[in-house]
Amino acid sequence: MFLNFLNTRQFNTVFLGGISVGAVLFLVVNLIPFFQNENTDWSTSAFGLAAVMGGLVVLVPNSEVRLLLLGNIKLKWIVSIYLGLQFAFLMVTNKPAAISYILVIGLGIIFTKQLQQGKDWSIILKKKNNKLKVVKRSYTYTSKTTEKEYPDQQQIDQILDKISLKGYESLTSREKEMLFRASKKED
Numbered sequence: 001m002f003l004n005f006l007n008t009r010q011f012n013t014v015f016l017g018g019i020s021v022g023a024v025l026f027l028v029v030n031l032i033p034f035f036q037n038e039n040t041d042w043s044t045s046a047f048g049l050a051a052v053m054g055g056l057v058v059l060v061p062n063s064e065v066r067l068l069l070l071g072n073i074k075l076k077w078i079v080s081i082y083l084g085l086q087f088a089f090l091m092v093t094n095k096p097a098a099i100s101y102i103l104v105i106g107l108g109i110i111f112t113k114q115l116q117q118g119k120d121w122s123i124i125l126k127k128k129n130n131k132l133k134v135v136k137r138s139y140t141y142t143s144k145t146t147e148k149e150y151p152d153q154q155q156i157d158q159i160l161d162k163i164s165l166k167g168y169e170s171l172t173s174r175e176k177e178m179l180f181r182a183s184k185k186e187d
Contacts, residue, residue, distance in 0.1 A: 004024075005059055011052070014111050017121075019047050019103045030096040053105070054083070054108030056080040056108075061076040086101065151178040159175050
């Protein structure tokens with residue numbers, strides 16, 4: 001349902017952010033003597049799910065879900081009941097996880113509110129576009145090129161090595177001209 005409204009990168013940001021922040025919060029809260037618990041086992045994927053559900057309830061709160069015997073129920077009620085029951089269970093069994101759980105739900109809500117205001121935190125996961133840039137320049141050449149003016153294979157190899165190491169922009173105008181002539185020779 002989340003992916004119907006937002007993209008995969010934003011889902012991954014909320015889910016992985018919920019897991020990461022939840023795990024760190026769980027460890028930090030577990031260090032406080034009042035909240036220390038013998039049962040330090042907890043699955044951090046529940047934090048990711050809580051963040052996604054918190055964000056989803058802000059994104060489309062009045063969306064309806066059809067349940068078999070109960071009919072159509074608004075998403076905000078389903079999410080509220082699920083998260084409330086999960087929190088109550090955690091308060092009884094694992095207090096550090098319960099506190100982290102509530103904070104991670106808040107993280108999902110904050111992410112979605114920020115997204116609605118135009119601030120996309122998922123840009124952190126956006127891949128940079130490192131494509132080569134093609135530049136076309138016009139050079140004036142004489143049409144009468146003799147066999148002597150063509151570069152030999154050793155010069156061509158040196159130029160190609162330089163391109164592979166430093167890029168095409170690092171060539172001098174003479175080297176570019178020699179490369180152009182070598183390509184015309186083969187034509």
